[in-house]
Amino acid sequence: MPMEAQDIENLIRESFPEAKITITDLAGDGNHWAAEVIDESFRGLNRVQQQRAVYASLKGRMDGPSGALHALALTTKAPD
Amino acid sequence: MSEITQPEATQPEATQSGALDTIRQIIASKDVVLFMKGTRTMPQCGFSSRVAGVLNYMGVEFLDVNVLADAGIRQGIKDFSDWPTIPQLYVRGEFVGGCDIVTEMALSGELDALFEQHGIAYDKAAAEKIREANA
Numbered sequence: 001m002p003m004e005a006q007d008i009e010n011l012i013r014e015s016f017p018e019a020k021i022t023i024t025d026l027a028g029d030g031n032h033w034a035a036e037v038i039d040e041s042f043r044g045l046n047r048v049q050q051q052r053a054v055y056a057s058l059k060g061r062m063d064g065p066s067g068a069l070h071a072l073a074l075t076t077k078a079p080d
Numbered sequence: 081m082s083e084i085t086q087p088e089a090t091q092p093e094a095t096q097s098g099a100l101d102t103i104r105q106i107i108a109s110k111d112v113v114l115f116m117k118g119t120r121t122m123p124q125c126g127f128s129s130r131v132a133g134v135l136n137y138m139g140v141e142f143l144d145v146n147v148l149a150d151a152g153i154r155q156g157i158k159d160f161s162d163w164p165t166i167p168q169l170y171v172r173g174e175f176v177g178g179c180d181i182v183t184e185m186a187l188s189g190e191l192d193a194l195f196e197q198h199g200i201a202y203d204k205a206a207a208e209k210i211r212e213a214n215a
Contacts, residue, residue: 048163048177055164063164073180
């Protein structure tokens with residue numbers, strides 16, 4: 001069952017309540033998403049650490065073909 | 081600049097410790113190691129192809145490890161790196177990132193800096209060409 005943009009945002013927001021989150025449907029097929037997450041908690045972390053934290057917030061939904069989230073491009077940063 | 085990352089199947093059983101030992105040996109054996117789907121000459125996935133392409137174009141010597149050829153490594157590298165997607169780039173034993181991060185670093189010049197910091201040879205002019213083409 002594919003996920004909706006709001007589902008993805010809600011999951012990320014549980015872990016990053018104050019973040020600016022932008023979800024984009026890249027292919028218009030509800031299956032290839034991009035997420036930009038801008039959060040103060042990322043300050044001082046490198047990109048790997050930032051994106052690990054976002055993956056963790058998705059709680060296994062990226063786990064393979066059986067996972068609900070098929071493809072997600074991540075962009076993460078701290079606010080300017 | 082951002083790319084889609086493709087999630088990988090998670091196998092139900094825990095990673096064999098043998099696979100983790102093999103992974104440790106692999107990343108210690110070469111300065112630059114790319115875990116990818118397919119090989120540098122026959123990539124089997126667009127995201128793997130992109131990262132291998134950047135390294136090839138920058139003239140960096142690297143070891144390509146085809147995770148499709150070994151189920152233990154395919155799952156093991158995700159557990160080892162705590163990272164759910166392939167490809168994965170290692171430089172001097174350190175995890176650098178996947179396709180999104182490596183692409184971003186190539187375009188910002190951070191990848192050049194990383195190679196310089198570790199004394200790894202690369203073609204600066206080629207790196208500049210990548211940035212000009214994507215400016």
